[in-house]
Amino acid sequence: MLTINDIAAAEQAEKGEKKLRRTALRRKRMRAAFRANVRALCEREGWSFAELARQTGLAASQVRTYVCEASRILPGDDKIALIASALNTSVEELLRPHKSQRRA
Secondary structure, rough: OOOHHHHHHHHHHHHHHHHHHHHHHHHHHHHHHHHHHHHHHHHOOOHHHHHHHHHOOOHHHHHHHOOOOOOOOOOHHHHHHHHHHHHHOOHHHOOOHHHHHHOO
16 A cells, blocks of 8 residues: 555656656757857867867867767867867867757
8 A cells, every 4th residue: 555655766766767868868968059159160160189189188089989870979178178178169169059959
């Protein structure tokens, strides 16, 4: 037999699961925005990913990993700041989805 405490605990667990799903979705969107923005800015500069790596001091393999379509990795704050600086933009702009990246 369920008690009020059991029901309350189940509701709390459900709220926690929803929050985790929302957080995971936000991170997924942030990774997608980062990849798309880095690609677009490299294209604007006429840079390859190897050139971006040279400009930031990161390994070319790291940069390729961060911008690979299948990547589930978002670099750390320090590396995002390096990339933003090299591309003459802000960290916020690198992580912000633009209209073309948003779903209706």
